[in-house]
């Protein structure tokens with residue numbers, strides 16, 4: 024089956040970049056990305072392509088090439104569903120904040136709405152592709168809704184999880200380690216799988232396109248994120264031991280990473296992992312395991328989250344301890360708010376939790392992040408509900424000049440590993456700060472010895488002070 028029209032529901036961090044790359048690589052396929060959020064669609068259509076709503080290196084060039092040719096952003100969801108033979112669902116699947124499974128299970132209400140909308144609108148057979156990260160066995164829910172509320176049409180459900188990481192999304196999409204496609208092991212299922220294989224095969228070598236049954240595919244996505252996050256929590260747990268023993272976590276990471284069975288990636292100790300997915304997907308894995316009565320399995324994975332929460336809290340406690348056990352009324356400059364460099368995404372960023380803890384201790388915080396705006400920072404803090412929005416705005420300010428942000432502070436805390444922080448004139452920053460001037464490097468980004476030579480008291484992750 025040859026695909027000519029693709030629709031993607033959800034124009035977010037995954038739907039936007041993923042579809043832009045498919046459109047670039049498949050000029051003969053019309054790709055329409057739809058969203059109920061009209062402002063987001065308007066931003067994707069902004070005549071100045073630098074204003075698209077997702078910041079990713081290289082993305083604006085891809086969008087500029089394909090937009091208007093065979094890549095379209097629209098809020099006419101029904102029309103796009105009707106016209107497409109293949110529909111990707113790429114909507115958000117956050118952790119439930121209410122009812123059964125609150126705080127752990129994935130909230131699938133947006134997924135279900137999509138399925139009902141597809142069933143209502145479709146006039147011909149469709150291939151529905153799960154692009155969102157979903158609990159294992161969600162495909163059966165989708166199938167149920169589509170076959171019971173559709174017009175007797177044939178709906179094939181595929182699972183095609185996305186493995187891109189933010190900040191490197193375009194590279195990851197252009198040269199994926201693998202593409203995973205799960206589907207029914209029936210003749211119709213096989214045909215649907217092949218149709219999607221043919222889309223990716225335009226630029227991904229066939230031996231990198233893995234096909235599995237639908238459940239393995241769904242579970243592999245949760246497993247991949249759990250393994251990656253587990254590596255970060257593992258090295259972070261050891262970073263604490265390093266601080267007590269004079270071992271250096273960077274040296275330990277290098278020493279173990281050269282073992283080809285372990286590998287060097289994802290061994291960077293930090294203030295804690297953030298991002299929209301690691302925590303949500305592990306909590307989901309924990310919830311699913313518990314729902315099958317697999318308590319040991321659930322406890323095992325839950326520990327990855329417990330360690331991550333500990334690491335964030337440990338960082339703020341370290342700041343407080345080193346500022347003579349009180350930060351009340353003291354200014355602390357935050358360099359970075361995004362959950363990692365090269366993205367404007369702040370979801371679950373460690374910075375939010377560290378700031379919240381310090382604000383509870385009556386600290387005054389000023390933040391600089393090269394890509395995150397003020398509204399986002401306040402919305403992240405307000406969402407926690409720890410204090411009134413007025414108090415958040417009174418005690419935390421956001422600056423656009425990093426030197427001014429650091430001026431008059433007791434301490435600078437590095438929360439995101441933006442490259443530009445390494446290039447700053449640290450002597451100038453030191454001169455403008457109160458003494459003793461502290462740097463808390465939550466990313467082991469800066470040259471400790473150079474900072475110490477200037478006069479800073481430097482506190483990094485996983486090395487003795």
Ligand SMILES: NC(=O)C1=CN([C@@H]2O[C@H](COP(=O)(O)OP(=O)(O)OC[C@H]3O[C@@H](n4cnc5c(N)ncnc54)[C@H](O)[C@@H]3O)[C@@H](O)[C@H]2O)C=CC1
Nearest residue numbers: 033034035036037058059060113114115116133155156185
């Ligand atoms: N952010 C990431 O790097 C990655 C995310 N994922 C997964 O991809 C999925 C989407 O994530 P993001 O793109 O980050 O989310 P997002 O929140 O940036 O985008 C989701 C979009 O879906 C739209 N939407 C929700 N319900 C809709 C409906 N019924 N009709 C039309 N539009 C609707 C929302 O308005 C929103 O713009 C999630 O399941 C996530 O776990 C997977 C890999 C990477």
Ligand SMILES: O=C(O)[C@H]1O[C@H](OP(=O)(O)OP(=O)(O)OC[C@H]2O[C@@H](n3ccc(=O)[nH]c3=O)[C@H](O)[C@@H]2O)[C@H](O)[C@@H](O)[C@@H]1O
Nearest residue numbers: 185186187188189255289290291293296297298300362363
């Ligand atoms: O499902 C998802 O959403 C995606 O989640 C992660 O991607 P992402 O969260 O965008 O970014 P990562 O590079 O994985 O970083 C996650 C967090 O871990 C932290 N991290 C990462 C690596 C490391 O060594 N140390 C470390 O602290 C980062 O700073 C960041 O806060 C996965 O890497 C992607 O494969 C996956 O598709």
